[in-house]
Amino acid sequence: MDSFLELALRGKSPSLTNSKKLSISPHNPSELALRGTKPTVFVGMSGGVDSSASALLLKQQGYNVKGIYMKNWSKDLPGMKCPWAEDLADAKRVAVKLGIDFEVWDFEKEYYEKVVEYMISEFKAGNTPNPDVMCNQEIKFKLFYEKAMERGADFIATGHYARVSEFEPAFPSSGLKFSSTSYTGTRTEPSLRDEPVRSVRNIRVENSNQIYDSGKAGSNSPMLMMAVDQSKDQTYFLYRISDEALSRTIFPIGGMLKKDVKKFAQENGLHNAYKKESMGVCFVGEVGMRDFLKEYIDIAPGEIQEIETGKVVGHHEGAVFYTIGQRHGLYISGNVGEINTGLPYYVVKKDLKNNIVYVSRDLNNANIWTDELKLKDIIVRDYGGKPVSDVLVRLRHLGQLMPAKLDGDTLRFEQKIKRPASGQSAVFYQDEVCLGGGIII
Amino acid sequence: MIYLDHAAATPVSKKALKAMEPYFSDDFFNPSAAYLPAKKVAADYENAKNVIAHAIGAKGTDIVITAGATEANNLAFSFLDKGSVLYLETEHDSVRKVAESYGGQPIGVDKNGRILIDDLKAKMTDDVMLVSVALCNNEIGTIQPLSEIAAYLREVKMDRLARGVKRPVYLHSDASQAMNLLNVNIARLGVDLLTINSAKVYGPKGVGALYVSRDVKLSPVTLGGGQEKGLRSGTENVPGVIGFSVAVNEAYEHLNGNRKKYAELKRILLSELEGYELVNKKHTLDNFVVICYNGIDAERLIFLLEDKGVYVSTGAACAASKGVKSHVLKAIGLSDSEIAGSLRLTLGETNTKEQIHEAARLINEAANIERRRNG
8 A cells, every 4th residue: 555655655666765746845844734634635536446546546645635526517308417426426335434524516517517518508609619628727637626626725736647746936947847756767868867946736745744735835936737647637638727726636546557546546445446347428418519418409301422523422410510520420322433532532621601511532632631720718737838839749638749830820730730629629748748739710 | 244224125025036937037027918828927927916906905997017116106106187286295206206297286295204184185176186295205214194185085075075176186105225124015005096116025026016006097107008908008927927926925924024124223223323313213114314414425334335345325316316306305394414324224125233233333333424514
């Protein structure tokens, strides 16, 4: 058990064995430690293994932990069931076994207004929004954060795979450098390890009487960083959360590998170590986004045209239901006498006004490829006043990191990229720091 | 394991399980098929139905086999018009939701969960065709005075006839929880429709039956091959009905022994548990113990106790899993915090005195853990 705790604390970094382990500003204890009270953390518990393990870690690290289940909106119709009641029971069971307080906070109304309505209106406008990004921005790291603070929390925590560090402006010239303590260990860039410039929030001293805040919230800008387990990194969904919330957020498992989180949960008798991972958007459930949307948007049959020839190759149920790049769910029938090339059609363009979906078989179709994206609602996290221009961009969760220049509201890529759907997010990184992002127009 | 949730499910009795076995394999035939071995299966099925029906004082031809009590309750309402039903506000969801869908009016209960006959009288109009009152409540075990309700409904019928009103009025009762401890008899209860349930009497799950008096003209909910007199099409669940019949018989035989046994176990439990208030004090089944720990979240006790191998519940299993507060406890006047602190312990065949002593000790321990945590 201890070894896992240490893993979590160390972020699996081999360099941790050296003396820099305590570069977490032990000489600068927080006011909390001075008060001599255990800091209180409200942890969002979903019933899954990640948030359960997070709660356990926080308890072992000596926090006063309160578990909160956030009840979000779900559509409860026959055949469209979100398993929230089971999730709630799973979350509560873990809280009881940890002996921590547990509450259900009902954000159903707010979730519907901020996330579901937003999503439906974006789809109606022809975009493909990302509800998870919106949920984190509006619910988990806003309403949940605010209510937790009101209720006396010092921190909030979630089971996301991400990390938070704080930028200390005492070293503004050194640019992007981090405390070696949390650095992933999967890359070896010695220059980044030498000078402990940033301290990392999710690394804590385990003695319950000596918890040090890694910096004074407010005076330092928090930095969102990728998880150590890069195959699980969730920063793509988190880039829009506010600095204020970030400075008070702990991601207890951000320094662990998923397999270690699972093992840790198993070894500590958390029943949900074996639970199937939840995928996709809860309120959409198993029926899929298109069927969900049909509850809100009327079907409007229209033509599917081959973009090169203008030939009608099939019919669709409404252009709003389709996403650029989509290959499945197109009602296209082969024509008599035509040789099936074996190449699939996919959506390259939508004409909402005339309700036409354009498809192509040509992977090189100019509509698919671009080296430039226009963005709106851009967020760039200040990390010492340096302008952000050279960034690595991710266009979907766990997508490839692609080099680009950010110029105002335009991203220029070094190489052509497949055009993502409008409404999706482009998220910026430098090394392992998530600097922010924007919504693709 | 100490299982104290017999109102949620009962294990299938050894006898019932053994009786069912041949009908899964050797005697698997479709009872509707023409050849002799199938006809033998059909005869066994009809015999089993007779056994089930006899236990409630009916004939095999008076009952419709369904896939459980929920379906039987749904079928019982199938002849209604909108706004023609009154139901007890503490009914199980399989009655309540259906009644609501017919625009039904709820009848109130007193603090013991017994029907307020005056409320029933006040809500009775010439539109009402059905009154639905469960014989025993599934959360607190309250036994309802059905024959008293039936007597009142007879007056209503006579009054209607005297005034030339042709519309009939019937009494339906869901007796799912009752058959282990009460002698359930249609004539004595005065019901026109009665739901019984195999899964609560140590028979297999997914089998139930609806007794239908000859006056009531139901509409089938499922259409098809015309089985069960056309009221419930679908190939007969032969092993299920065989198992149900054996279980019903056993329940009937053990009736008096059960009563004594459960009364004694209940006495032990109530004397050894600490710091609780008894919720179901009167007019209740002997195997139902509902206790309230004020200031404690009873759901947390479930999770603490499951670690010790003690299985309890906070109310109807279905209601609890939906995260909804018990409408039954609310109806008998409990506050939100009292509802949150209420634990349902339902005794059954699997329990021994030793188990009950041990359970009381573990429940006290769990309650103390929670009291300490609350400070």
